[in-house]
Amino acid sequence: MTIGQGVHRADGRSKVTGHALYVDDLQPPGCLYGATVRSPHAHAEVLSITRDPDFDWTDITLVTAADIPGRNCVFLMTEDQPALAAERVLHVEEPVALVAAPSRERAALAAKHVVVEYRELTPLFDAGSAEGNDSVIFAPDNVFKRIRIDKGDPSQVSAGRVIEGTYTTGLHEQLYIECQGMLAMPRDDGGLTITGSLQCPYYITKAIGKLLGPDYEAPGRINVVQACTGGGFGGKEEYPSMVAAHAALLALATGKPVKLIYKRDEDLRATTKRHPCAIRIRTRVDDAGHLLSFECDMVVDGGAYNTLTPVVLSRAVIHATGPYRCKHVRIDGRAVATNTPPNGAFRGFGAPQAHFAAERHMDRIARELCMDPVVLRRRNLLVDGDLSATGQEMLDVGAAQVLDAALAAAESEPPALPDLPGGGLGVTRQLRGRGVSLVFHGCGFTGNGEAALKGKVALELVDGQVRILTGSTDIGQGTRTVFPQIVAQELDLSLDQVLVVEPDTAQVPDSGPTVASRTAMVVGGVCQQAAKKLADALALEVGRDAPFAELLAERTSDMPLRVEHVYADDGSLTWDPDTYQGDAYPTYGWNCNVVDLTVDLETGAVLYQRLVTATDIGRALNPVLASGQIEGGALQGLGWATQEEVVLDDARRMRNDRLTNYIIPTSLDAPELHTVLVEIPYEGGPFGAKGLGEIPLDGPAAAVAQAIEQAAGAVLDALPMTPERVLEALP
């Protein structure tokens, strides 16, 4: 029995002893170091790129767009983003040239001596006026994606009272502790191996196949290996393709291994962040607080290139109502282009923004109706059989259960705050408050996404061990531990008989990207099905049916026995991507946050005392890993709520590009986290598991806002709720 056990991480020993190898720990002989020359302008023509004649270039290689052997694009959903800007830069910090040098210091120095002449153009920064603007960033009208959801007809509802509000959220940085990094090594056979810090190895093979020219387009010419990865949170979903493209171009140009490792300041300024969002909600509610109609207008700022923005918008609009029932819904979402660094994947992927707005709007309704916010939520929350905004019949709904579980766990007194340095000597006025938020999160890809993706896993029986071959990566969340638990459970083996092979695209199949709360639930499910196939294959080989371990002991062949399984749904889900009606996700996770905090009326600072979360994750495959992931996501949510603010200069470059001034929570900022796991099984997931990676970040910020309001009467509808903003909002 391994499922449900908090077994040690498979990679735990190597991590606690410092032996785990991250990309910057790899030091191949003769390795060169890369550096990136970036635009200082938000919008400009590139007139020329030349070498400073006073600098010694003898040991330096310079690469510009003109040196790209193939197509100048880092392919993702579209082909709009170049690897190196050729004629025009569309955002500050956009890469325009690369250098390679024998040392990091020489590379950094050489990058400063690349002379780029620009002609500045007027930038477009305001997402609100981007659509149809004369300055075209993304053809034809600066709109990456429009989505409209219609259910019923809100215009026909005239009963109840109208309650309206506008909610905004700002940029948010993933802040993985290991910066972006890639190592590109030319292979003896003329191919190229790229090793790095990444979530999605197959994104990279697809992104750079055409970039390197026809020599590298054939299968197997490029292989991508995931090094031990020091956190991702979405930040290592798509941006690593850019870093890999650059490292690869330099490796090709020099014929040598090239390592490209970002420093923290460059990583903060240049890489993707959570999309800023402006959301207007207009509802009609009856006197008892029931939602009669729900209308929502949402503008998402995608930055200068498309990246994954359409999908972020998709998740945002689907979650726009929060976990509540409403018959008449209209949601209008637009993701637009601005001359700012592209925004991209970050844990939650649009849902945290949508939930902050929806939950704050529920608080507004409660305020206007003089109702308890929890009572209001209870009256509206989804139950089994209700229809969501996309018309999906909701099943395995855990909304009420997580609300009950969190409130019950929060009944005990929260721990007292330690005395503050300086003490305050009793004159500091501090008020305590409690806030509650309720969220849901679709697990896996939207609609037909999984069926279209066809994630594949292979299992091999070699030397009495089952080897799992998967493109799903472990970025700290525990893939390398949970997949063996699933397979060992299915085959009734001990855990030491199952292992995950190093993710190398030369060996492992494409299981789909490691994103979207899909790895344990969807790819874990594929592992389970593959294990069943392996059992059948072994029985066939041995010639009789018996427990797997017994047949394994009898097996005499030393040939590997290999099976593959590809994801296939049962056809019960229907989804219309044009009308956004149907089964948006195979199932949903549910989560409630109860935060206790203190607002300092002198400084506006918010001090967290305790955060209780209750999360329905279907089945806790490994409760230690599951609760650990929930706790980490929850603290990212608390950081987003009050501490983490990206400050921009006139070119929309991040000014606070250091850990000294982009403040993530420390162990002192973090409250005690009380984590309750609720298990309402989903029969489509392995042993009932639902996805859980993202949902913990969706709700804390709204709970904090409600608690601040309860404590001090300050109503905040914009994130982050920094001390300055809290002070300003105090009545």
Add this chain to the structure above:
Amino acid sequence: MKLAFTLNGQPVEAEAPPAARLLDLLRETLGVTGSKEGCGEGECGACSVLIEGRSVCSCLVPAAQAHGADIVTIEGLHGPDGALHPVQQAFLDHGAAQCGICTPGFVVTAAELMDRGGKWTRADIREALAGNLCRCTGYQKIIDAVAEVLDAER
């Protein structure tokens, strides 16, 4: 500049440029890569090592200060037989390592707390570890692990 010091119980000699950082001496010159760089300015603590038993950010320490010193990195904490240090074992048992990039710094810092001895509360531990950043765990399991090792009061 020629440096001689003790690293993880072994005498070592190394050549380093005058302005070199201890972190680079360890990682680049000596190939001892367990200590990580997260920020390069002493904010994240991923590069923490013990110098004469005190945890310091090796990105802020000039390599020259290693001369004659006793330095222990994450690689030097476990026993010669591979037995884990109590802090390492507690991190494993409590699931306190996720992505693992901050783990060496936390383990080294917590090992110093253990050597200091004395009575600890969870609030004390939170304060003592506030110089190390983690983005995966929310610190809960790290505090749990260290509290167990230090036999802390709740």
